[in-house]
Amino acid sequence: MKSHISIQDVNAFYGDHQALRNITVEIPQKQVTAIIGPSGCGKSTLLKCLNRLIDLTDGASVSGKIIVDGINVLNGSIDVTDVRRKMGLLPQKPNPLPMSIYDNIAYGPKLHGKPGKKEMDEIVEKYLKISGLWEEVKDRLKSPANKLSIGQQQRLCLARGLAVEPDIILCDEPTSALDPVSSQHIEQQLLKLKTNYTIVIVTHNIHQAMRLADYVIHLYLGELVEHGHANEVFENPKEERTRAYINGTFSIDLKIDSEANLKGKMCPFNFVYAKQALHNLEDGKILKIIVDDPTAVTEVPRGMEADGHKVLIVKEINKTDWEIVIQK
Amino acid sequence: MDKLIEERIFKILMVVSLGIVVGSLFMVIAVIIWNGAPSLSISMITQTPKGGYYLGKEGGILNAIMGSLYLAFGSVILAFIISLPAALSLQKDYIGKTRLAYYIRLSLDVLWGTPSIVYGAFGFIVMLYFGMRASLLGGIIVLTILQLPIMIRSMEEVIKLVPYELKEASYTLGATRFETTFGVVMRQALPGIFTAVILAFGRGIGDAASVLFTAGYTDSLPRSLLDPVASLPLAVFFQLGTPFPEVQRRAYASALILLLIVLTLSIVSRYLSRKFTKNIIR
Ligand SMILES: Nc1ncnc2c1ncn2[C@@H]1O[C@H](COP(=O)(O)OP(=O)(O)OP(=O)(O)O)[C@@H](O)[C@H]1O
Numbered sequence: 001m002k003s004h005i006s007i008q009d010v011n012a013f014y015g016d017h018q019a020l021r022n023i024t025v026e027i028p029q030k031q032v033t034a035i036i037g038p039s040g041c042g043k044s045t046l047l048k049c050l051n052r053l054i055d056l057t058d059g060a061s062v063s064g065k066i067i068v069d070g071i072n073v074l075n076g077s078i079d080v081t082d083v084r085r086k087m088g089l090l091p092q093k094p095n096p097l098p099m100s101i102y103d104n105i106a107y108g109p110k111l112h113g114k115p116g117k118k119e120m121d122e123i124v125e126k127y128l129k130i131s132g133l134w135e136e137v138k139d140r141l142k143s144p145a146n147k148l149s150i151g152q153q154q155r156l157c158l159a160r161g162l163a164v165e166p167d168i169i170l171c172d173e174p175t176s177a178l179d180p181v182s183s184q185h186i187e188q189q190l191l192k193l194k195t196n197y198t199i200v201i202v203t204h205n206i207h208q209a210m211r212l213a214d215y216v217i218h219l220y221l222g223e224l225v226e227h228g229h230a231n232e233v234f235e236n237p238k239e240e241r242t243r244a245y246i247n248g249t250f251s252i253d254l255k256i257d258s259e260a261n262l263k264g265k266m267c268p269f270n271f272v273y274a275k276q277a278l279h280n281l282e283d284g285k286i287l288k289i290i291v292d293d294p295t296a297v298t299e300v301p302r303g304m305e306a307d308g309h310k311v312l313i314v315k316e317i318n319k320t321d322w323e324i325v326i327q328k
Numbered sequence: 329m330d331k332l333i334e335e336r337i338f339k340i341l342m343v344v345s346l347g348i349v350v351g352s353l354f355m356v357i358a359v360i361i362w363n364g365a366p367s368l369s370i371s372m373i374t375q376t377p378k379g380g381y382y383l384g385k386e387g388g389i390l391n392a393i394m395g396s397l398y399l400a401f402g403s404v405i406l407a408f409i410i411s412l413p414a415a416l417s418l419q420k421d422y423i424g425k426t427r428l429a430y431y432i433r434l435s436l437d438v439l440w441g442t443p444s445i446v447y448g449a450f451g452f453i454v455m456l457y458f459g460m461r462a463s464l465l466g467g468i469i470v471l472t473i474l475q476l477p478i479m480i481r482s483m484e485e486v487i488k489l490v491p492y493e494l495k496e497a498s499y500t501l502g503a504t505r506f507e508t509t510f511g512v513v514m515r516q517a518l519p520g521i522f523t524a525v526i527l528a529f530g531r532g533i534g535d536a537a538s539v540l541f542t543a544g545y546t547d548s549l550p551r552s553l554l555d556p557v558a559s560l561p562l563a564v565f566f567q568l569g570t571p572f573p574e575v576q577r578r579a580y581a582s583a584l585i586l587l588l589i590v591l592t593l594s595i596v597s598r599y600l601s602r603k604f605t606k607n608i609i610r
């Protein structure tokens with residue numbers, strides 16, 4: 001594992017309130033790193049330290065080192081616009097700029113060089129394609145970005161961030177404002193992008209972290225509780241607090257309306273059976289299925305969310321079996 | 329039951345106050361049209377006063393119309409050039425949170441509330457000191473000062489309303505403060521900035537007291553910035569002051585022209601600012 005971002009002994013304060021305590025961790029290159037932890041534990045703060053967006057918060061101060069490509073980004077004397085260029089940010093709520101779709105993408109490249117018209121057209125097309133938006137907007141590039149759906153706006157923001165050619169993509173709960181289909185769209189794009197980019201994603205959604213992450217950082221009350229490869233952290237956390245957090249987000253008491261045991265069934269049959277079982281239920285009712293096919297653990301929830309159902313729980317119940325709870 | 333009464337009382341209050349607002353606007357316009365329209369003629373707006381105009385003879389008030397337009401446009405342009413950077417620098421990204429900004433806002437608010445005759449008197453004294461006589465330039469400068477607080481404070485308010493996420497988006501793309509201000513903040517605030525300009529224009533063109541000593545009054549059109557210049561509010565004032573009913577009616581016609589200018593401008597600006605709003609993020 002090659003490290004891309006080296007966070008060394010970082011402390012962050014808002015006034016007297018310490019939001020991050022002695023954080024030291026390496027973020028691997030060209031992988032997806034998920035930052036998980038309960039609300040208020042400092043996830044967004046850590047992200048804001050990486051691209052120095054925290055400078056814009058009144059009364060905030062940061063100490064320590066964050067080394068990216070041999071440069072300490074926390075060093076006060078470096079050009080902060082260079083730091084930010086290296087890192088695209090995908091916010092929680094899509095924030096298109098008050099201009100056309102085209103100009104939203106062109107805004108960044110225009111700041112950092114003056115590409116000609118033809119070159120710019122190519123840039124816009126390229127990044128809209130990468131973010132999977134091109135087909136939907138290619139005929140109305142000049143129309144206002146605010147007319148796009150929320151999901152489309154988020155992909156626009158992704159394209160806009162990529163257009164300044166960063167090496168790193170930072171995402172702060174990028175799908176929490178989106179519907180399941182749009183969320184899945186974004187997740188798919190991120191998975192594709194990790195071959196070329198280092199991705200850091202803050203998420204409240206453990207299933208999302210499981211689906212996306214190669215590496216996991218667990219924060220709790222501003223402290224680094226645990227970090228490591230995703231499968232180790234999720235399957236066998238070293239720290240009790242991590243185990244509690246991961247289980248805690250699962251153990252919601254639910255009234256299960258129907259159950260289906262799909263053990264021994266392979267993909268995509270388990271998916272088909274699950275769909276059939278859901279079909280017989282009314283809207284809002286809850287179905288629990290048990291699967292033992294490892295690919296089903298990721299594919300079934302993804303397919304269900306794509307169909308507009310809500311996946312509430314994905315939980316390992318023993319060495320081989322998983323429980324998936326879906327709300328129609 | 330109590331709730332119902334509350335609701336009813338509030339409803340009555342709303343209707344009454346809306347009635348007063350709409351009613352007084354309607355009455356002002358009606359009275360001016362009623363008294364002014366009959367005297368409104370082509371010669372009123374195409375001729376300067378001939379000898380004996382104020383006795384009810386030939387001529388028009390082209391001098392005052394043109395004078396007011398020169399004064400208002402001149403001062404609005406000048407005020408805009410000063411106000412925009414001032415309002416932008418009052419953002420929290422610049423000096424917005426400092427003590428200096430606090431005092432600037434305070435003094436602008438005091439200036440906003442200051443009666444315009446005070447500006448006029450101040451302008452007069454300064455001009456005396458420099459040995460200047462009443463002139464278009466003097467009028468423009470005093471009107472500019474009169475408009476600054478309105479323009480800066482209203483611009484600042486709309487700039488403050490620009491969502492912070494928009495600025496953040498720009499910063500994360502590696503934009504500087506300057507690039508963010510002109511690339512994003514200005515675009516988002518444009519309709520509001522427009523409104524601020526119109527507001528200031530309205531105050532500038534309608535003010536009599538500040539131009540009384542500083543721009544003077546004359547029956548001819550100004551040939552240079554240093555010539556004295558007439559204005560519509562003063563035209564109304566002087567004509568209303570004559571003992572002749574015919575001339576007094578012309579005062580209403582002048583007021584009507586003033587009203588029409590302001591109305592045209594706000595309609596045009598509404599239309600233009602709607603064109604700007606299509607990209608705005610809500
Ligand atoms: N601008 C600010 N001023 C003061 N305190 C802040 C500010 N922003 C965050 N904090 C505090 O810092 C701590 C960490 O906040 P942060 O936003 O990083 O949490 P988070 O893990 O992202 O939470 P969430 O999951 O709810 O987004 C919290 O206790 C929060 O109250």
Ligand SMILES: [Mg+2]
Pocket residue numbers: 043044045172
């Ligand atoms: Mg957060």
